[in-house]
Amino acid sequence: MAMHGIVLFGHGARDVRWREPFERLAGKLRAARGSEPVVLAFLELMEPDLSTAVSGLVAGGCDVVTVVPVFFGQGGHVRKDLPLLVEQCQAAYPSVLIRCAGAVGEDEAVLDAVALYCLRQV
Amino acid sequence: MAMHGIVLFGHGARDVRWREPFERLAGKLRAARGSEPVVLAFLELMEPDLSTAVSGLVAGGCDVVTVVPVFFGQGGHVRKDLPLLVEQCQAAYPSVLIRCAGAVGEDEAVLDAVALYCLRQV
Numbered sequence: 001m002a003m004h005g006i007v008l009f010g011h012g013a014r015d016v017r018w019r020e021p022f023e024r025l026a027g028k029l030r031a032a033r034g035s036e037p038v039v040l041a042f043l044e045l046m047e048p049d050l051s052t053a054v055s056g057l058v059a060g061g062c063d064v065v066t067v068v069p070v071f072f073g074q075g076g077h078v079r080k081d082l083p084l085l086v087e088q089c090q091a092a093y094p095s096v097l098i099r100c101a102g103a104v105g106e107d108e109a110v111l112d113a114v115a116l117y118c119l120r121q122v
Numbered sequence: 123m124a125m126h127g128i129v130l131f132g133h134g135a136r137d138v139r140w141r142e143p144f145e146r147l148a149g150k151l152r153a154a155r156g157s158e159p160v161v162l163a164f165l166e167l168m169e170p171d172l173s174t175a176v177s178g179l180v181a182g183g184c185d186v187v188t189v190v191p192v193f194f195g196q197g198g199h200v201r202k203d204l205p206l207l208v209e210q211c212q213a214a215y216p217s218v219l220i221r222c223a224g225a226v227g228e229d230e231a232v233l234d235a236v237a238l239y240c241l242r243q244v
Binding site for chain 1: 126128130132135136137139140141142143144146147150151154155188190192194195196197198199201221223225226227228230231232233234235236237238239240241243244
């Protein structure tokens with residue numbers, strides 16, 4: 001049976017406090033996924049980078065890796081930078097299937113949850 | 123009765139496509155809020171900036187403005203840049219109450235929705 005890892009891919013920031021919701025999100029997914037690994041990776045300013053994260057998942061026995069961009073919009077980082085990084089990882093680990101999801105902020109249910117949060121602030 | 127405006131405050135990006143979920147979010151909130159205004163504002167790379175957005179709300183008759191940071195984490199942009207911008211707006215419009223919410227990505231229900239999205243990708 002295939003072992004399927006998830007990479008939560010965020011932008012990264014100088015302020016370490018920025019990372020906190022990403023850790024909480026990873027914790028929620030770990031609770032739901034049991035023994036299948038969920039890790040973080042960042043485009044810049046924070047570690048690990050995508051290549052290091054994927055390398056760890058492959059070393060841990062993953063056959064399939066899904067990268068989820070934890071971004072609101074599909075701008076240049078998601079549409080240009082990330083596909084290049086995924087391509088480099090795929091070339092480095094040809095025996096592993098590396099897939100990439102759409103940005104979480106494009107999802108209707110995520111936007112509905114954000115809208116409800118906004119309405120609770122007024 | 124007070125008129126209460128909402129500003130959805132995002133980072134901004136070079137790629138205009140990035141803005142699309144912010145427009146969808148504003149549309150959802152407008153549908154829920156009836157005649158009370160909901161506008162976008164950006165820290166950089168996109169227009170309008172916060173001052174222009176608040177100025178428009180005040181000109182439209184708002185007495186209270188709530189700024190909601192549409193960011194995942196509370197990094198330097200939300201914890202340092204935004205409070206300064208809000209303070210400048212408050213000084214420019216002393217008769218209007220300008221409030222600032224926490225980053226949407228810190229909300230438990232938003233994180234739950236993001237987690238469900240991630241689980242649907244594997």
